[in-house]
Amino acid sequence: MLTDIARIRRFNRAVTTETGALDDSFLGRGRPLGAARVLNAIGQAGEAGREVGDVRDFLGLDSGLLSRLLRGLEAEGLVTVGPHPEDGRKRLARLTTEGETEFAAYEALSDIRAEGLLANHPRPRALLDAMDLVASALGQHRIEIAEDDPQSDASRHCLGEYYGELARRFEQGFDVNLSRDPDAASMRPPVGSFLVARSDGLPVGCVGLKGGQAFGEVKRLWVAPAARGLRLATRLMDALEARARALGMTVLRLDTNSALPEAVAMYRNAGWQEIDRFNDDPYPDHFFEKSL
Structure with a gap:
């Protein structure tokens, strides 16, 4: 008999596989999901950039891991991190021109993957409703x-x-x-x-x-x-x-x-x-x- 716990764990494995959480090259762009998510979180803020602490809280990362991911993105020339212009105690992360190009590429590829998932399901509306339910529960x-x-x-x-x-x-x-x-x-x-x-x-x-x-x-x-x-x-x-x-x-x-x-x-x-x-x-x- 399939237990409730087994069903949840199957779901977790399916999401991990579908999102490419274990891939070394998320969406074929040459870096893992963690770095891509940090890039996305900064890119969502536009030209103004995003305070590093806000990125940490938004993604639920510890400071050490976020620092390592930011250093990697800086080494690639995709992100700059410097003092916040209004508060020197804070740091502000911004995308470079190359980072903006990479952000746009991730956005396009993510949309294509999502469209394909819906197109390949016989009940896309039911699938979306189920996703909304899970996302609301996990992010309540x-x-x-x-x-x-x-x-x-x-x-x-x-x-x-x-x-x-x-x-x-x-x-x-x-x-x-x-x-x-x-x-x-x-x-x-x-x-x-x-x-x-x-x-x-x-x-x-x-x-x-x-x-x-x-x-x-x-x-x-x-x-x-x-x-x-x-x-x-x-x-x-x-x-x-x-x-x-x-x-x-x-x-x-x-x-x-x-x-x-x-x-x-x-x-x-x-x-x-x-x-x-x-x-x-x-x-x-x-x-x-x-x-x-």
């Missing part, structure tokens, strides 16, 4: 929440997924044009706020804080299916409450629908009190308030 402690513009690409992605889910789960469907959809300006500082959660740079959750009225209103709380069960919704709400306090708000309100029982339960468990209807939105049937 590295999910970052930060303020974003409600009309940024990441925010629009989250909101589009949110609206699509409501359309599937509401018996009557969902049309955002019929909802009391807050204008983006009401969710920008100093009036309101919009928070996006990212896992390795990819958006996996959001929540908005609508200001400009007698109370702050929580809007559009969404977490990607692959990241659910990791208490990310609670983290988003905690971060939003902190932001509301910073903006001087003392009372928050929100509404939701009984077709989202997990949301109703979360609000009740988090100390929100049910109140009478406070808007004319046709979709919600539960209304909550919380004093900060």
Whole structure:
């Protein structure tokens, strides 16, 4: 009988083989995966470069190993490491012109490999969903929440997924044009706020804080299916409450629908009190308030 542990170990071996973790020449570029990942982490920052400590934390490397990998990339003429211009106690890593060329080559080859993996699978969407689930689970402690513009690409992605889910789960469907959809300006500082959660740079959750009225209103709380069960919704709400306090708000309100029982339960468990209807939105049937 195939045990759970055996299945996990098979998965680990498959990923190690597919990613070329043991290859001396990752993607045929003449250096192992570790050096390629350091090059990629620096390249993602663009011309500004990346602080060495940030590279270490991002990749989860110890200082000694990172130093050795950086020295190797410097010897190849791909990276320069020098004092940070704003803080002499820190070091800044930048790609050289040759490093930028190598970074672009890795990006192109990685895209080709990913496209081939999807093309060779009979259920590419299911494969991607499974990958999202694993990546969210393994990287749950590295999910970052930060303020974003409600009309940024990441925010629009989250909101589009949110609206699509409501359309599937509401018996009557969902049309955002019929909802009391807050204008983006009401969710920008100093009036309101919009928070996006990212896992390795990819958006996996959001929540908005609508200001400009007698109370702050929580809007559009969404977490990607692959990241659910990791208490990310609670983290988003905690971060939003902190932001509301910073903006001087003392009372928050929100509404939701009984077709989202997990949301109703979360609000009740988090100390929100049910109140009478406070808007004319046709979709919600539960209304909550919380004093900060």
